[in-house]
Amino acid sequence: MTADRDDTLTERARLALARPDLLRERAYVDGAWLDGEAVIEVTNPATGRVLGRIPDLGREAALAAVAAADRAQADWARRTAKERATVLRRWFELINVHIDDLARLMTAEQGKPLAEARGEVAYAAAFLEWFAEEGRRAYGDLIPGHQGDKRLLVMKQAVGVVAAITPWNFPAAMITRKVGPALAAGCTVVLKPSELTPFSALALAALGEEAGVPPGVFSVVTGRPGPIGEVMTDDPRVAKFTFTGSTGVGKLLAARCMGTVKRVSLELGGNAPFIVLDDADLDAAVEGAIASKFRNTGQTCVCANRFLVHDRVYDAFAERLAARAATLRIGDGLEGPTDQGPLINAAALAKARGHVDDALGLGARLLTGGEVLPAPGAFFSPAVLRDVPARALLNREETFGPVAGLIRVADEAEAVRVANDTRAGLAAYVYTRDASRCWRMAEGLRYGMVGLNTGLVSTEVAPFGGVKESGLGREGSRYGLDEYLDTKLINWSV
Ligand code: SIN
Numbered sequence: 001m002t003a004d005r006d007d008t009l010t011e012r013a014r015l016a017l018a019r020p021d022l023l024r025e026r027a028y029v030d031g032a033w034l035d036g037e038a039v040i041e042v043t044n045p046a047t048g049r050v051l052g053r054i055p056d057l058g059r060e061a062a063l064a065a066v067a068a069a070d071r072a073q074a075d076w077a078r079r080t081a082k083e084r085a086t087v088l089r090r091w092f093e094l095i096n097v098h099i100d101d102l103a104r105l106m107t108a109e110q111g112k113p114l115a116e117a118r119g120e121v122a123y124a125a126a127f128l129e130w131f132a133e134e135g136r137r138a139y140g141d142l143i144p145g146h147q148g149d150k151r152l153l154v155m156k157q158a159v160g161v162v163a164a165i166t167p168w169n170f171p172a173a174m175i176t177r178k179v180g181p182a183l184a185a186g187c188t189v190v191l192k193p194s195e196l197t198p199f200s201a202l203a204l205a206a207l208g209e210e211a212g213v214p215p216g217v218f219s220v221v222t223g224r225p226g227p228i229g230e231v232m233t234d235d236p237r238v239a240k241f242t243f244t245g246s247t248g249v250g251k252l253l254a255a256r257c258m259g260t261v262k263r264v265s266l267e268l269g270g271n272a273p274f275i276v277l278d279d280a281d282l283d284a285a286v287e288g289a290i291a292s293k294f295r296n297t298g299q300t301c302v303c304a305n306r307f308l309v310h311d312r313v314y315d316a317f318a319e320r321l322a323a324r325a326a327t328l329r330i331g332d333g334l335e336g337p338t339d340q341g342p343l344i345n346a347a348a349l350a351k352a353r354g355h356v357d358d359a360l361g362l363g364a365r366l367l368t369g370g371e372v373l374p375a376p377g378a379f380f381s382p383a384v385l386r387d388v389p390a391r392a393l394l395n396r397e398e399t400f401g402p403v404a405g406l407i408r409v410a411d412e413a414e415a416v417r418v419a420n421d422t423r424a425g426l427a428a429y430v431y432t433r434d435a436s437r438c439w440r441m442a443e444g445l446r447y448g449m450v451g452l453n454t455g456l457v458s459t460e461v462a463p464f465g466g467v468k469e470s471g472l473g474r475e476g477s478r479y480g481l482d483e484y485l486d487t488k489l490i491n492w493s494v
Contacts, residue, residue, distance in 0.1 A: 026202070036223070042195075046108075069219060084132075087213055088135075091213065109199050149493050159486050178191075181475075192221050274455070306419075331379075349372055438452045
C-alpha cells in the first residue's frame with residue numbers, strides 16, 4: 001500500500017460518517033454514477049492529505065449531461081409547481097437528516113470550522129425549502145388592453161436548461177442557491193462544482209436522487225473547468241448560464257455566452273467597505289467586523305475588505321479589533337472547536353501574506369497575526385493592520401483571506417467617497433447609531449447589499465447580488481426565482 005493510500009485511509013477514518021456512501025467519487029449524469037479514465041485528487045487543506053478522487057470528465061460528459069437535461073426539461077416543467085415542490089421539500093428534509101455528515105465532508109474538503117460547515121449546510125437546505133414554496137407563486141399578469149379588442153396576458157415560463165459553475169468557498173449553499181430556484185421554476189440543471197470541493201456537490205446529488213429528482217433534471221459533471229465550461233457557455237441547448245466566482249473569469253464566460261445569447265447570472269468578486277462612524281457602538285462594530293472579515297477564514301465574496309474608520313474612534317476600534325482577532329482559535333475543524341480553518345491552498349496563503357507584506361512596505365503597522373503557520377495545513381493567523389495607505393493591494397484587490405486593513409476617514413462624506421472608489425459593488429457595511437446617517441449611507445453606497453449595524457447580509461429570503469463589476473442578477477428571495485423564468489406576452493384579440 002502506498003503512502004498516498006494510507007493518507008486517504010487516515011482522512012476517511014477521521015471523517016467518521018454515519019453514512020459513508022455519501023462520499024461519492026463518481027460524477028452524476030442523467031441519473032447514473034460515472035467513473036472517468038482520468039481522476040483529480042481532492043486534498044484536505046487542513047492536513048495536506050488526499051481525501052479522495054473524482055473523475056476528470058470533459059466535453060463528452062458535459063454534452064451528455066446537457067442532452068439529458070434537454071430531454072428531461074419539458075416533462076419536469078409540465079409537472080405542477082406543487083409536485084416539484086414536494087421533491088424539493090424531500091431533498092431539504094434529507095439534507096437536514098444528514099447535516100452532520102454533510103458538515104464533516106465540507107470541513108474535510110474545504111477547511112471551514114465544523115460549526116460554520118453545519119451552518120452552511122442548513123443555509124444550503126433553506127434555499128430548497130424556500131424555493132419549493134416560492135415556485136408556487138410564479139404569478140403572471142393581466143394588463144388592461146391598449147385597444148378595445150385586445151387582452152394582454154403575461155405568463156412566466158421556465159427558461160429551460162441551466163448550466164451552473166459554483167465555487168469552493170461555499171461548496172453546498174452556492175449550489176442550492178441556483179438549483180433550488182431553477183428546479184422550482186421548471187428548469188433542469190447541469191452543474192460543474194469546483195474541483196477543489198466536489199464531494200459536497202456529489203453528496204447533495206445523492207440525496208437529491210433519494211428525494212426523487214428525476215434523471216437528467218440535475219446532473220453533476222466533475223472535472224477541470226475548461227472543457228466543461230466551453231460546452232456550458234457555447235451549447236445552444238443551454239438557455240441560461242449562472243456562475244459564482246472571480247470577476248475576471250466571470251467576464252470571459254459571460255462574453256462566450258453571448259455567442260448564443262443566453263441569459264446570464266453572475267455573482268462575482270467584491271471589495272467590501274466596512275465603515276465605522278464616530279457614533280458607532282464599538283463593541284457591536286468589532287463583533288460585526290469579526291463576523292464579516294473572518295467568516296470562512298476571510299474567503300467570502302462579501303467579506304469586509306477595507307475598514308474605513310472615523311478619525312475619532314480609529315485608535316479604539318483598531319485596538320479592540322486586534323485584541324478580538326487574536327482570540328480566534330485556529331485549527332483543523334475535524335479535531336475540535338475552531339474559529340479559523342486553513343485557507344484553501346498555498347496560492348491563497350501566498351496572496352494573504354503578500355497583501356500583508358505590501359501594506360507593511362507602504363508604512364502600515366501590523367497589530368496582530370499575519371503569520372503563515374507551519375505546514376502541512378494552509379493556516380494563516382488572522383491579521384489586523386492599521387494605517388494602510390489607499391494604494392496598498394489590501395485596498396485595491398479582494399484579499400480573500402483573514403487580513404483586516406484599517407484606513408482613517410475624516411467624516412461620513414469621505415467614507416462614502418472612498419467606499420465607492422472601486423469597480424466592485426457587492427456588499428458594504430456601516431456602523432452608526434444615527435438613523436438619518438443610516439439612510440444617507442444606504443442610499444449613497446453603490447453596492448447591491450448594505451449591512452447597517454450588522455456584519456452579515458446573507459439569507460435565503462433576501463436578494464443577494466452586486467452592481468458594477470460584482471455581477472448580474474440576484475440569488476435568493478423572489479428575485480432569485482425570476483432569474484429562471486422567462487416573461488411571455490400573449491396579445492389576444494377577442
Ligand atoms: C459568497 O461568498 O459568494 C457567498 C457568501 C454568502 O452567501 O454569504
